[in-house]
Amino acid sequence: MKILLIDDDVRLVEMLQEYLEQEGFQVDSANNGEEGLGKFQAFQPDMVVLDVMMPVLNGIETLRKLRTFSQTPVIMLTAKDEPLDRVIGLELGADDYVPKPCMPRELVARVRAIARRVKTGNTPDEVDVIEVGPLAVWPGKRQVTWNEQDVQLTSTEFNILEVLAKHAGHPVSKEVLSENGLGRPLARYDRSIDVHLSSIRQKLGVLPDGRSCIQTVFRLGYQLIKV
Known part of the structure; x- marks a missing residue:
């Protein structure tokens, strides 16, 4: 490397x-x-x-x-x-x-x-593609599309979105997102996950009703909405 x-x-x-x-x-x-x-x-x-x-x-x-x-x-x-x-x-x-x-x-x-x-x-994954409404995530190819349009994400942004997609419809804590997205425990006062999620929201489109597909769940973390 x-x-x-x-x-x-x-x-x-x-x-x-x-x-x-x-x-x-x-x-x-x-x-x-x-x-x-x-x-x-x-x-x-x-x-x-x-x-x-x-x-x-x-x-x-x-x-x-x-x-x-x-x-x-x-x-x-x-x-x-x-x-x-x-x-x-x-x-x-x-x-x-x-x-x-x-x-x-x-x-x-x-x-x-x-x-x-x-x-x-970069290795074969048990899931070829994860589809949640207009969002499609290919773990093996590390590729994301929104309404069939490619979305350019950083490595960490992809990791975080992949975790949310695999748990679509359920809140995922910031601790879990940090462990799986950044590969490290969430530190006190660390805003990294919040900033990465803000960037992901900007890069993805909005739902037909104008909402972001990623919602903040009070005290529980973040959730990818199932539509």
Whole structure:
């Protein structure tokens, strides 16, 4: 598996790269967003680890440009005291985030969690397609359509929607969505699931009565409406 590290902290990049390579990953790195986008095209990574605060082109703008042509999973590195950066990153299509300073072991755990979910989707599934009204989800192909039109989702968004589709008509807790969508337990005050669900709602169409097909169920979580 190939990982592209984009961070202007040279010492941190060297440490993370050495650790990731010891864990069996193939790693390339860049120290600013523009360089990172160029290396992305040449390296074609399976995942990107992207710092928010960088010179030349910051992580938010780098992610914005990246999402215009690729849905490759992205993990953002964010400052602990900047929750707004995390929300913006998730809204732009980041799959997850790790607060800085981060331990290499934690980053590897997040990388493996996302990789495991993507790999699961690339293997034959017991369900060829899950259809819920105008929504169709193909777990094996990791493909989603709404009224037969393709919907472009990030890896994490697909994981979350797949869980909701498999439990259509029943509420699914944020804890379950975090475990199955992000591959990690839900942390206290973590808004990641809410932000991902907001993005999914925007990408899907609405029902004939104008409602979103994904409804919030008070104190229980989220539910995909059966129609």
